Amino acid sequence: MFCVVGSEISMMCMLSGSLPMTLSWIKDEHELTEDEHVKMSYNTKSAVLNLKNTQLSHGGKYVCQAQNKAGTQRCATVLIFENNEATLRIPACEATHSGKYTCQVVNEAGQDKLPSPLFNGVVEPPTVQEKPEVVKVTCGDPVTLECKVAGSPQIRVRWSKDGQEFHSSRKHHLCYENNLSSFHIRSSQLDDAGEYLFEATNSVGTCTPVVVLNHQSSFILEPPYFVEKMESVEVTVGDPVTLKCCIAGTPDISVAWFKDGGKCRKTNTCSMDFANVRSDHGKYAIVAKNSSGQAQATILVNVLDTPGACQNLKVAYVTKNSCMVYLCSYLILQFRFFSY
Known part of the structure; x- marks a missing residue:
């Protein structure tokens, strides 16, 4: 002055x-x-x-x-x-x-x-003021990434992944309002994991692209699922039995086996071995869990055995012409005698 x-x-x-x-x-x-x-x-x-x-x-x-x-x-x-x-x-x-x-x-x-003539001050290049934290999302869920920018108008923004720029579509929605740019994925899938870049440009410069998601720090989580359908098993008593299944999903996955509604084996493997006896007959279930959800499959094990001698027979009555025998609570035999 x-x-x-x-x-x-x-x-x-x-x-x-x-x-x-x-x-x-x-x-x-x-x-x-x-x-x-x-x-x-x-x-x-x-x-x-x-x-x-x-x-x-x-x-x-x-x-x-x-x-x-x-x-x-x-x-x-x-x-x-x-x-x-x-x-x-x-x-x-x-x-x-x-x-x-x-x-x-x-x-x-x-x-x-x-x-004096109107003084427009300093034209500032764009800068990123706020950027997203590391995001983990379950497969199928929506996800929104936001970046807040500052700088002199007019600022143009864009989002890209693997060199491909995004535009609003049925899957993606982009919005820029009040210096806040948002990128929305309506239903995230496994192939959405990757490196995302945000870029802001005006007449005097371009901000350094900001990595907001990458393979090392965030990814799409997938609940467990069974690759193949479980089939029923029919075996002869005394033969060894192995129940197997193939499970996919985001680690870590925990596995538990159940028989007839009760837990029968503490294991983290997708197979179960046991020596086959009559009591092993029944309905088996395997439950797989991770941080995104769980999946369950069932398999019926039918144990075949040759007939053996009856045990714990009870005679209800004997008469001159007939008799009645209890084999068990639900099987009753009645005999009649005839003379020729």
């Missing part, structure tokens, strides 16, 4: 933030106090420093400092005396400096103002 000796000049700093707020003006690292040349005024939205009858000693770097419980912010400018030119110099431009500036000059005879 340039100034003429003897003139009056004002510096204004616009404010925002939580109250209460402490404000001060600093010149060349020394805090200013009011005197006949220096006047300061403050409100909740601005801080104004007014210099009257400026002298060469007033030249230097001026800083407006605002402080509250959340932190401290500073805004600086430099006042230079040079001929009859007044110049405002911003040492480090930011997007917040965009706007319309007016130069005002005042002396004893009056005052005048001259608006």
